[in-house]
Amino acid sequence: MKKKIVIIGSGPAGLICALCCCQNGIEPSDILIIxxxxxxxxxxxxxxxxxxxxxxxxxxxxxxxxASILSDGIRQLGIECVTNSTVLSVDKSKRIRLVSPTYGYCTIKAEAIVLAMGCREKTKGALQIGGTRPAGVFSAGAVQRIVNIKGYMPGKKTVVLGSGDLAMIVARRLTIEGGRVICVCEPKEYVEGSDEKYKECLQDFGIPLYCSHTVTKIFGKERIEAVEIAHVDKRGKAIKGTAKKIKCDSFVYQCGLVPENEIIKETGIRLDTRTRGAYVNQYFETNVKGVFTCGNAVRIHDLVDYIVEEALIVASSICKYFNKEMEKPKNVIRIKNGDRVLYSVPQHLDVYDESLEGSVIYFRVNGRYDNLLITLKCDGKEIYTREKGKMSYLETGKILITQDLAKELEKAKEIVICASEKKNGNDIDNYGKNNE
Ligand SMILES: Cc1cc2nc3c(=O)[nH]c(=O)nc-3n(C[C@H](O)[C@H](O)[C@H](O)COP(=O)(O)OP(=O)(O)OC[C@H]3O[C@@H](n4cnc5c(N)ncnc54)[C@H](O)[C@@H]3O)c2cc1C
Structure with a gap:
């Protein structure tokens, strides 16, 4: 079977990309969503x-x-979308192997592919909690699905570990549905998620939060009966003599999300060890021509708004790809992560006939800062500075390439994004270690 464009994954990234491809003149019949x-x-x-x-x-x-607005749009345009269908692998020549009730086990040869597989939750093994593994231990995402989609309550008395937005939203949902969240433990000294979610989800519902606390043991044979929690030091190590046993019938943990990219192992697509997504240029094209990616498969996003932006970029890049506007770049500019910068996407800028003006560099910093200054250095010369003020590693920062910046950049070999902390309004403190 052959198809012009195959989109893998039907979250907001995949669906918005499909809808925008059609707005850009691509025939709905040329698109398949799996x-x-x-x-x-x-x-x-x-x-x-x-x-x-x-x-x-x-x-x-x-x-x-x-989801329902996007699905209606897909249906109205008549874009084919096969559900209950899993892509097993993708190879270098853009052949997609899948199992599907519609097509059975088959291979599809695509001209362009969009990888929009989202992310998955890290497993509880990552937490290395002692004790047994009885029923009643869930990841936060699994609980959200069980309660909101299946309509079941996973337990009546719950201890939650982690205070990211997802964990706090789940603690609130369990409370609204009649359960009791005994406490939320957070190993860090501060709430991991946003202040807004902390207020709306925990404070307003009277759910206690214990910062600098972790779960050290799980008790129970068939079903969980209790957990042990303990105070932790700054390095996250349990402090002796602080352990406390708490009776509960369920334990919910959130220990992070990771982009879902296992199916592209055979493609030779280069992955970034920091984002765990593919290396991309400003068009969100990977190092395999005609293979694009967007959404949580590229990096874990804080807001769908950024996923929308990426999906729009990919939809317009696909048109450029079919118009042969992205054949061989005249120059490739590497983007490096400087002081306090955790990662940046794209990882490089490809210069074709089109100017770089309007391209965007997204980045995250490696901590929580009150007064940040962001700088761009192009081949050693500082070409951009912006006061960012308060910024945390949970937020996405954004640098828009203006006409002037584009002129400076187009012939460059390398640019470095750095963040420095401004102390007392004026003194810029550069003590941070370079992340390279
Ligand atoms: C609990 C929670 C709360 C959130 N709250 C907010 C909020 O308030 N505001 C906000 O803006 N954002 C929020 N977000 C973020 C946002 O929902 C997600 O970032 C977004 O849905 C990710 O979109 P995506 O298309 O990249 O991935 P997904 O929505 O995860 O879609 C990926 C799809 O790909 C499919 N897939 C994966 N692998 C394969 C395969 N091999 N074959 C076929 N299909 C495959 C999956 O089944 C899935 O349907 C929240 C996220 C979570 C988890």
């Missing part, structure tokens, strides 16, 4: 809370509402 779940919409289907759609629709709606 989704392993029974419904399209991806993570949005389990997010019944508000906070989605700002940049795409200019109104704030729930995740499920956004």
């Amino acid at each position: 989704e392993r779940d029974s419904e399209i919409g991806g993570t949005l289907n389990q997010c019944i809370h508000s906070g989605f759609g700002k940049s795409y629709l200019d109104e704030v709606i729930t995740g499920t509402e956004l």
Whole structure:
């Protein structure tokens, strides 16, 4: 079977990319979306809370509402979307192997591919908690799915580990559904998620938060009966003599998300060890021509708004690819992560006939800072500085390449993004270690 464009994954990244390809003149019949779940919409289907759609629709709606608006759009255009279908692998020559109730086991040869497989939760093994592994131990995402989609309560008395937005949203949901969240433990000294979510989800519902605490043991044979929590030091090590046993019938943990890219192992696509997504240029094209990627498969996003931006970029890049505007770059500029910068996407800028003006560099810093200054150095020369003020590693920073910046950059070999901390308003402190 042959197809012009195959999109793997039907979360907001995949669906918005498909809709925008059609707005850019691609025939709906040239697109195939493959989704392993029974419904399209991806993570949005389990997010019944508000906070989605700002940049795409200019109104704030729930995740499920956004999923339904996008699905309607796909249906109205008649874009083929095969569900319950899992892509097993993709190879260098853009052959996709999948198992599907519609096509059975088959191979599709695509002219262009969009990798939009989202991310998965890290497993509880990563936490190395002692004790047994009885029933009643869940990841936060699994609980969100069980409660919001399946309609079951995973337990009545729960201890939650982790205070990221997802863990706090889940603690609130369990409380609204009639359960009791005994406490949320956070190994760090501060709340991991946003202040807004801490207020809305924990404070407003009277759920206690214990910072500098972790879960050190799980008790129970068939079903979980209790957990042991303990105070931790700055390095996250449990402090002797502080352990406390708490009775509960469920334990929910959140220990991070990781881009889902296992199916591209055979493609030779280069992965960034920091983002765990593919190395991309400003068009979100990988090092394999015609293979693009967007959404949580590229990096873990804080907001769908950035996923929308990426999906729009990929949709327009696909048109450029078919118009042969992206054959061989005249110059490739490497983007390096300097002081306090955790990662940046894209990882390089490819200079074709089109100017770099309008391209965007997204980045994250490696901690929480009150007064940050962001600088861009081009072949050693500082060409950009912006006061960013307060910024945390949970947020995405953005540098828009203006006409003037583009002129400076186009012949460069390398640019470095750095963040320095401004102390007392004026003194720029450069004590940070380089992350390279
Ligand atoms: C609990 C939670 C709360 C959030 N709250 C907010 C919020 O308030 N505001 C906001 O803006 N954002 C929020 N987000 C973020 C946002 O929902 C996600 O970042 C976004 O849905 C990711 O979109 P995506 O398309 O990249 O991936 P996903 O939505 O995860 O979609 C990826 C799809 O690919 C499919 N897939 C994967 N592998 C394969 C394969 N091999 N074959 C076929 N299909 C495959 C998956 O089944 C999935 O449907 C939240 C996220 C979570 C988890």
